Amino acid sequence: MVHTRFDSVLARKLHTFLPLTPDELKCLSEIQATPLTVKRGRHLVREGQTGHKAFVIHAGWACSYKDLPNGTRQIISFPLPGDCVGLRSVLLRTADHSFSALTDSIVSSVDGGHVLRCVSEFPRLGMALLWAASRDEAMVVEHLVNIGRRTAIERTAHFFLELADRLSIIGLGTPEEFECPLSQTVLADALGLTAIHVNRTLRELREQGLMTVQKGKVQIKDLAGLRRLCGFQGGYLDTSDG
């Protein structure tokens, strides 16, 4: 993967879908504000906010989620470097989810109005964004299926297999090993389980010799076995065009 040709992770990502012209790349870089550092735990968007701003992650871990009236929360996704968050809220009236940093991170904000003007001028950029949004939605759909129809252990296995693929695509690990700062509490909110049950599930995965999670590092010990366990099909993560 070429790292130096593009001045932003977003440009690099969209480029894999659709080769962009210099003008388009320039436009893309102009709409991104100067990167800023965000401290772990800081909120960037609150549900109900009307700012019409999106964010591009350059480095670090973040999550988008919704809080429920009953005091629980559901994590929707973990955007990784190169991903956008809040593209939806550019067009919708209000942000339909919150968004916060899980580790110290570097992000650029993107003004919604800029995006719209940009898309009018360069329709191909609009298509590229639509593609990126499609890919994000495919991940949310898979997440829905995961929670709706898989047991705790299958869910957990599937989650980590997807994460492994996403991370290795952007060069932050291999399919068998990667850094992962997610606490069991956070995992629970993503998987629709309790932190305590996540703990039991991780133990089960360890005792079956399938994978381990220790000190922020995930190791897949038996890739084939894990895939068999949860029926993982990573096709929806494809980065190539159709």
Add this chain to the structure above:
Amino acid sequence: MVHTRFDSVLARKLHTFLPLTPDELKCLSEIQATPLTVKRGRHLVREGQTGHKAFVIHAGWACSYKDLPNGTRQIISFPLPGDCVGLRSVLLRTADHSFSALTDSIVSSVDGGHVLRCVSEFPRLGMALLWAASRDEAMVVEHLVNIGRRTAIERTAHFFLELADRLSIIGLGTPEEFECPLSQTVLADALGLTAIHVNRTLRELREQGLMTVQKGKVQIKDLAGLRRLCGFQGGYLDTSDG
């Protein structure tokens, strides 16, 4: 709502977001093939298919879903008249979900290539589609939250409240009463429950005087009570622009 000015439900829907010019409306109507009738139970897209086709629903009920290796399935959404299905698979390599008719329906197919050319020529149409896709994604997100963090009875209540709102927006019912041909088996696959448990849950809702489901008709007896039960916030269904 004006019914006669537009020759397609899709045009009418997009128009509520962004007033479209006659040229744009013409383009939109041209990319939709002549409507065809689809028999109940017929599949329109199979997961893994590479046809690059989308569909617009004109009448009838349909669902998009994924089958799992373990024999279960998860329903993703119930597209209603005016909704598109499979927009994602226009840009992604393969369809990431299946799609079938629940009742006899009328749909138009839309060729992916046409959409792309159309968007290049009329960028504003691209924005309107991006908006429609955003709204769909917001519903999937809410569905995810629903299954991940609500109990069976809350889930079911929330599902029907959302459905009531969607149907009354398009004039197919009121917030308190509407026709609904979904069997308990289908509901179960949507809600991540068993058909048997759906049955018990509906009984509970009935016995609490909140709502009834009988013979294809849903009646909300206590709207405020239902809202309180599940913490329903319908904001993500907004049809107005931001």
Add this chain to the structure above:
DNA sequence: CGACGCTTTGACACAACTCAACAACCGTGG
């Protein structure tokens, strides 16, 4: 040093699933 967050474990409660049976409904064909 103490406070705090994260992890781990055990005993118990409860929500949801499974299995089994039966009733109600429907279109079909005799």
Add this chain to the structure above:
DNA sequence: CCACGGTTGTTGAGTTGTGTCAAAGCGTCG
């Protein structure tokens, strides 16, 4: 007209997966 099979809905009894509560070990950081 009625008998029929298939689909859908209903109910009960027992099981299992996951949540709840309580407690303790461990790191880290102030």
